[in-house]
Amino acid sequence: MSQTIIGKAHKRIDGRLKVSGQARYAADHPYPGMLYAYGVYSSIACGRIQALDTSAAKAMPGVVEILHHGHCPTLHRTPESAMSFDQILQASKADEHRLPFEDDRIYYPGQFVALVVAQSFAQARAAAQAVKVSYQAEEPVKNLEEGLRLKGFKPSSGTHERGDPDTAFQQATQRIDVTYTTPAETHNPMEMHATTAHWQDGRLYVEESTQGVVNHRNFLANVFDLAPEQVEVRAPFIGSGFGGKLWPWPHSVAACAAAKMTGRPVQLMLPRAQMFSTVGHRPETRQRLRLATDDQGRLVSLRHESINSTSTVDTYTETCGSVTKSLYSCANVLVSHATSPVNHGTPTSMRAPGAAPGLFALESAIDEMAEAVKMDPLAFRRLNLASKDESSDLPWSSNHLAEAIDQAAERFGWNQRDARIGAMRDGDEIIGYGMGACNWEAFQVPTEARVSLRADGSALVQCGVQDIGTGTYTIVAQTVSELTGLPLERIEVQLGDSSFVPGPVSGGSWMTASVMPALAGATRQALDKLRSFAVADKAAFAGEKPENLEVRDGQLVKDGRQVSFAEILKGQRLARAEGTFRSGMGDQKKFSYRSFGAHFVEVRWDPGISRLRVARVVSAIDVGKVVNPLAARNQVEGAIVMGVGMALFEATEYDPRTGLPVNDNYAEYVVPVHADQPELDVILLDYPDLNLNEFGARGIGEIGITGLAAAVANAVYHATGQRIRNLPITKEKLMAGL
Secondary structure, three states, X not given: OOOOOXXXXXXXXXXXXXXXXXXXXXXXXXXXXXXXXXXXXXXXXXXXXXXXXOHHHHOOOOEEEEEEOXXXXXXXXXXXXXXXXXXXHHOOOOOOXXXXXXXXXXXXXXXXXXXXXXXXXXXXXXXXXXOEEEEEEOOOOXXXXXXXXXXXXXXXXXXXXXXXXXXXXXXXXEEEEEEEEEOOEOOOOOOOOEEEEEEEOOEEEEEEOOXXXXXXXXXXXXXXXXXXXXXXXXXXXXXXXXXXXXXXXXXXXXXXXXXXXXXXXXXXXXXXXXXXXXXXXXXXEEEEEXXXXXXXXXXXXXXEEEEEEEOOOOOXXXXXXXXXXXXXXXXXXXXXXXXXXXXXXXXXXXXXXOHHHHHHHHHHHHHHHHHHOOOOHHHHHHHHEOOOEOOOOEOEOOOOHHHHHHXXXXXXXXXXXXXXXXXXXXXXXXXXXXXXXXXXXXXXXXXXXXXEEEOOOOEEEEEEOOOOOOOHHHHHHHHHHHHHXXXXXXXXXXXXXXXXXXXXXXXXXXXHXXXXXXXXHHHHHHHHHHHHHHOOOOOXXXXXXXXXXXXXXXXXXXXXXXXXXXXXXXXXXXXXXXXXXXXXXXXXXXXXXXXXXXXXXXXXXXXXXXXXXXXXXXXXXXXXXXXXXXXXXXXXXXXXXXXXXXXXXXXXXXXXXXXXXOOOOOOOOOOOOHHHOOEXXXXXXXXXXXXXXXXXXXXXXXXXXXXXXXXXXXXXXXXXXXXXXXXXXXXXXXXXXX
16 A cells, blocks of 8 residues: 555644634533532441431532432443453443442442532532531451452452473572562543533433443443433543543443433533542552573563452452563463452553553563673563564564664663663762663454545544544544545544444554554445446446546546546535445454564662652654654653653552542642653654554554653662662652662
């Protein structure tokens, strides 16, 4: 395929709507007669509701209704069934299966206890604060350490074993046995979770901040005992989600129930504090790594055993070893996962689930192993790279990790690294260099798209996928432009509506690789119909064979004669030529599909003022064909900064006495700000992976965060000699080790 639009940098076609305020988000729909809802949230972490007094709240101005256990419409759980990728368009998945107000038990702090509905937001909030709830509190399990001590752990999915790792470890020349921990992290996108719901003629309409309108529709249909076609969920714009908006949460059900009870539109937007309790988080992890090498520095045994916290009502597994089983060559490997229940809300996917905390542990351990065998960390990794996926015994579909390491190392200046601890200085600052590999799965999942070539010379594209801020609108337009020759400004893209042909959730970095083949099939169908119109009696190319008509610049061409799409349709008095196509999974048994990369990090530590900063990051990323370099580089840069937050700042803290979150706001939950931004240099290798799809594109949203925290930790060790194995790396931890 000769690509002229794909692979070129383009500004986002939805950018003007966003900067002008015309883009509407879930809480930007002021329906006539709309009511506003505000939650009453549990102030204990575990126990039971003894009494709930709503009398004072009901008497307050503007209050219309108060929902709680015993006063709520009939709700139904969605079936808990395993979802395979080929069933993703029929999915009805939720991470928290318990429904709001289902019983009088309290399982975690911030759990919905009641919902006040009033004429204004201020009235609803004031009345919610007047609801009196008394509890019979029980001692909560407050963190993973307590969970392991009091509840133990349960083996989970994702186990992989090959060879005899225990024997190989015992007989090896060099061995390390280390444990790493990561804290709970909270997603905290700028747009908080919100639902605007209304019922009309037995149908439910929902404006939702969701990464999956079709799944959300299917879920609500189950909850309210409706046919899927009786529910419409819309999310044309989402203020990011990072995985926290993949699946429905209790607030959405509560808002829809309130709209049903009142017969009026209801809007519910979660306060920032409830983003820390009732809509998921990345769970705590404890990861034990045991590595061993022969006398040449080759890995002979690799064991990665991880345990993560989960809730007491659901089991969520953070698959930390998902990368470990295949990134490096080793004949003897054990990967296992387990969970331990605590009194927190149910965890969920957070950008690069499993791989982000897992690669912090693995890539830190790889550095520790390199030091044990007295090898340069880069040389040790190069020596041990896997030439195929040894966990599945399949060849890589495309793997340029070695080149990514070499390119980034050269750009970074790794050859200038003095291996001695603390030897590199610039004035008062001690400089540390560190590196880490990054890795993420590559997916293509079923997706359907509809493309209409219209009589006004434009194209309309519809798909029930969503753009969560990553640039999907633009990639969709680029794909159709590539195949039709129409300019981007003549292509109208409509996304984020469950009434469109179905698409998957926007997660897993699979959207680009999945939607492009569907768009290609739909566009080609539309073009075939256009050709058939063009060769009909009295048409522009009457008597010609349709397959002989070329497509060029929005025109059909034959022997130098060019006729625009619009002229052909108008000549036949037709409104459109339309195509609809559903793409499939691709061959999952022939190749192992993954993306690869490497981060090189410079940190600077000033011990006189106890200041640690990430000064510079060079990353080389191998994600197949780069569809839009501008958006792709932006994705990696954002992921790097998020990785800096993971490494140095982010941790959701819970009161050791009560189990309640204590830094549930942007003032105390620390994330990188402008002053924390390092100098960023992103290299995109751009090798099309044509084994995955015809465009060679893989996803890029997740991979940039993986391995970054380890690269920072490795650089910190190089600068200070302090090996921090429990994130985040704070100055207090560094000072305690001095």
